Amino acid sequence: MTNTLAALEFPPIGDLVEWEGLLLKGTPFEVNKVVILMWLSAIIVFALFWIGGRSAKLVPTGVQTIVESGVEFVRKDIILQTIGPEGMAWTPFLTTLFFFIFFCNIWEVVPGIQFPVNARMALPFFMAMLVWVLYNYVGIKSQGFGKYFKSVIIPPGVPKMLLPLVALIEFISTFFVRPFSLMVRLFANMLAGHLLLVTFAVLTSALFTKTVLAVILPLPFAMLVLLTGFEILVAVLQAFIFTILTAVYIGGAMHPEH
Amino acid sequence: MIDLVSLSFLAETEPKEFLTGLSSLGAGIGYGAAAIGPGIGIGIVVGNAITAMARQPEASGMVRTTMFLGIAFTEALALIGFVVFILLKCS
Numbered sequence: 001m002t003n004t005l006a007a008l009e010f011p012p013i014g015d016l017v018e019w020e021g022l023l024l025k026g027t028p029f030e031v032n033k034v035v036i037l038m039w040l041s042a043i044i045v046f047a048l049f050w051i052g053g054r055s056a057k058l059v060p061t062g063v064q065t066i067v068e069s070g071v072e073f074v075r076k077d078i079i080l081q082t083i084g085p086e087g088m089a090w091t092p093f094l095t096t097l098f099f100f101i102f103f104c105n106i107w108e109v110v111p112g113i114q115f116p117v118n119a120r121m122a123l124p125f126f127m128a129m130l131v132w133v134l135y136n137y138v139g140i141k142s143q144g145f146g147k148y149f150k151s152v153i154i155p156p157g158v159p160k161m162l163l164p165l166v167a168l169i170e171f172i173s174t175f176f177v178r179p180f181s182l183m184v185r186l187f188a189n190m191l192a193g194h195l196l197l198v199t200f201a202v203l204t205s206a207l208f209t210k211t212v213l214a215v216i217l218p219l220p221f222a223m224l225v226l227l228t229g230f231e232i233l234v235a236v237l238q239a240f241i242f243t244i245l246t247a248v249y250i251g252g253a254m255h256p257e258h
Numbered sequence: 259m260i261d262l263v264s265l266s267f268l269a270e271t272e273p274k275e276f277l278t279g280l281s282s283l284g285a286g287i288g289y290g291a292a293a294i295g296p297g298i299g300i301g302i303v304v305g306n307a308i309t310a311m312a313r314q315p316e317a318s319g320m321v322r323t324t325m326f327l328g329i330a331f332t333e334a335l336a337l338i339g340f341v342v343f344i345l346l347k348c349s
């Protein structure tokens with residue numbers, strides 16, 4: 001019995017998230033599984049919207065239904081709730097962001113692939129930087145540099161004594177913590193989900209023996225199935241949260257608090 | 259047999275192994291501690307959102323959106339703890 005349990009070796013985390021390069025080995029532009037999955041997600045998003053919008057009918061059928069409900073969801077549940085009616089110009093960007101992150105995440109539960117692109121830091125980092133540049137640009141464009149900066153660091157209704165402290169906290173939280181937490185939230189959620197699935201898969205395969213230990217095999221297996229369902233929920237939820245936070249930041253930069 | 263009282267086993271352990279053990283210990287305790295606050299916080303957020311939805315079902319769409327926002331901000335702390343865990347375990 002001890003032998004079977006000792007055979008349970010959890011692979012080091014480096015083995016779970018690092019993939020060998022397939023093309024352009026040894027250069028900074030090395031292409032591995034993660035990059036190919038990212039390209040695939042971009043192609044899927046493009047193809048989905050291209051097929052859906054190619055011959056738009058008044059009564060949608062097939063792919064057009066999915067695409068239209070997706071756009072409707074972004075408009076009603078994300079933009080109207082956060083930016084307001086004047087934010088409708090952001091629909092294309094936010095819809096693309098939502099669907100791209102969703103397809104990048106959903107590779108986590110696709111059999112045979114099972115790796116979320118966002119479990120590596122690079123893509124969340126890039127998207128968080130993009131959002132950072134965007135909302136600062138929107139703020140400076142709609143309010144002017146001085147007014148935008150002032151509205152960021154001086155929230156209304158703060159006592160004079162506390163102002164230096166609050167200004168410092170607001171400055172750090174808007175310009176440093178926001179992109180960092182946006183990046184870490186997406187990355188860590190996907191990495192944690194991946195590790196969770198790996199843990200239960202390793203347990204299940206280690207218990208797949210002919211000894212008496214096979215009695216408790218259904219437990220980790222049931223957990224594996226349940227967690228796969230849970231990870232689908234997480235993939236949708238993280239795409240939604242990234243998009244809605246982007247909308248909140250853009251909306252906050254467009255109209256300052258009074 | 260390890261003599262826990264005199265801690266003489268520390269002298270026989272390699273310093274590097276000892277450090278690895280300590281960092282693993284720190285990683286485990288650190289992540290556990292980082293999960294306490296956000297756990298309570300998410301509980302409060304979701305509990306109050308459910309109360310609001312039960313009182314005013316017609317406002318549940320708005321409440322749900324705000325709830326997810328609140329969860330996202332609260333959860334970030336636990337996730338930073340998780341990243342620290344990974345960094346301590348893997349470096």
